Amino acid sequence: MADQHLSVPSPHDGTRPPWYARTATTVGRPAVLTATLIMSMPGEYKVARLAGWSDPWAYGMPFALSAYAGIAAVVAATRPKGARGRLSAQLGATFAIILALAAQVVAHLVQTEHMNGNQAWLIAITSMVPPAVLAHLLHLAATPTPVTAPSTSVDTPVVERVDAPADPATAAVPPMPQQAPAIEPTPAPAPVVYRDPRCVIVRPLYADGTRPGTGAMRDALLAAGHGRVGDSTIRGTIRAEIEEHEPHLALLPPALHGRTA
Template sequence: MRDRNDGPPGQTPPWYARVATSAGRPAVLGATLIMSMPGEYHVAKYAGWSDPWAYGMPFSLSAYAGIAAVVAATRPKKARGRVSATLGAGFAIVLALAAQVVAHLVETGHMDHNQPWLIAVTSMVPPAVLAHLLHLAATPTPVVAASASVDTSEETPVVERLEQSKPQPAPAAVPPMPPTAPQLPPAAPPAPAPIVYQDPRCATVRPLYDTGTRPSTSAMRAALVNAGYGKVSDSTIRGVIRAEIEQHEPHLAHYPQTLPLASGQRP
């Protein structure tokens, strides 16, 4: 929000004006405090304070006026302590003015400093200042919730109001989200690696187990003969060929026999 002291909208104060404003305020404040201290010091001396206690009068009045002014300016309207701080700030200004006037009247011989009312009023200043500062300190400061400031039409520059009155472009349309890709079924487990038999005749006998039964010795012999291996002994069929097949696949040994054994025939 633009400061009303900054001039018309779009116009920046010259550099010397900005320097005078920023550096002049503390300079003026320091000069006025220094110029006010002798008068307040002499008034304290007239009231009967000796050094170094008389030097406390300028600091008391200056600090009191500053604290009361800050409290009066920072507290919101109708808040507790604001009226009292405003009155205290005015009272501090009146005391500072009165101290300067009395000190200069006495110094120029227009007034006698040895007057009971002057001594009494001056003696009451430190206790009154202390009491009022304690009152301001004991008064709770209201907590105002932070809110975004809204500029009125009078405070908003003309250029900003024109820009605010322009039609605002519509918000860009948000493209729709792509549909979720369908979840694929879990991949089938890899096929087991083929069995490599040490005895190649095992490959001829292994298909006989696909019927779900354990082939007999005669059935295995017939398969070997048909495959061109010739006549193979029973011990080789059972102890070598069938043993190697069932060693690679132990569950085949639990298959039922193909046919009931004939008399004198071994499985």
Template sequence: MAAPWYARVATTAGRPAVLGATLIMSMPGEYHVARFAGWTDPWAYGMPFSLSAYAGIAAVVAATRPKGARGRFSATVGAAFAIVLALAAQVVAHLVTTGHMDHDQAWLIAVTSMVPPAVLAHLLHLAATPTPATERVPAPAPAPAPAVSVERTEQPPAPVVPVVPPKPEQAPALPAEEQQAIEPPVPAPIAYRDPRCAAIRPLYDGGYRPVTSEMRAALVDAGYGRVGDSTIREKIRAEVEQHEPHLKQLPPAIGRTA
């Protein structure tokens, strides 16, 4: 059963609102930790953006790469590390602000100073790691055909068969050019930019436009893992319908929602 409309609206509109609220609430603590470590304005404002962008990029890479792909484990560890850093920054900032902790400590300054170069190094590692679309397994070389020995035998010449013109009721064979004009050309296969499009294209063969839950199940069966709803609708399905615009005009299945 489809969720009620107010639940879908709350889910769609609530996620960006919660994301914005949490980023705004986290920025003061991360800014103060940077000031404790010795950064002055305006450089201290870079700490909230570094931690927030790092956590978001690592989480997206970890969620979008299929299981077993290169860089997925590193992105998962980086996302967990970013969450730990963000949590630690909030805890330290509030402990110092409330007087429960002294910010002038060598270990705190040293750990905070290592955050920007560590974030930069891991982001460059993720950028240099190839995505599943570029990981190609070379096709095995074809095995050489076994040598076949052919023995030539003397054969008598074939008898000459007289050419008989076609009967009136038999239509002569058409030239190759006209035969090709009658037969419709076979369309070339579509080369998708995102290989996940090939996993949901067969769903259109049922005569209706597939919904998000069907496309998500097809992607999981194809080994791509769980993909976000917005990515399924706005990227994967959009590319399929960009190549074949008539698919977008198909009616939705009865009892299903997009």
């Protein structure tokens, strides 16, 4: 495929307007906008006064008409074709221009005594302007604006892929099926080595989840052939060493069948 090149005009190829033209456009637009707003305000204020508004409320008419025309024009220009609210914004912008033009014409006709400003139809139409503007602006605000995803398409040169002939000696070996990782067995805890061998006889008495009493430990020692062992040795030496190695055993509830704790 042939390479595609985008032609970007150079700022020095003579197609760009001169600096003074660009400056006049940049500075002139806000200047003209400000001048037209200032020139339109007296006529719109005059019409509001004719309709019965007193100061300072009559000054709201120029701001309402100017802001309404600007908002409707921006919404009509920024919403894509077929989007909800675009037609309504276009009609609103047209209506705002007609209102602004009519306000200027009526104000100057009345001021030059070519028209009587004290007419019922003129007062009625002018009185409906603020609520109509408010209702339409709320309608435009409630209409969702469609969000268009930016285009990510670019002219990318197409590179043809040429597959080299496969070499049997270096052909890719199909991957082996993935095997589950081997689970290493948990190492068993190291056996406890007691200083007193008689602890081995008493330790099984904790197997039922209770702390054996002195009598039960004495009976186990007698049955194992250790003779009669004193209570202080059973509790203070043998049981103490067992619970020293395994402190959680000391927290077990006492055995109910033990004769003494």
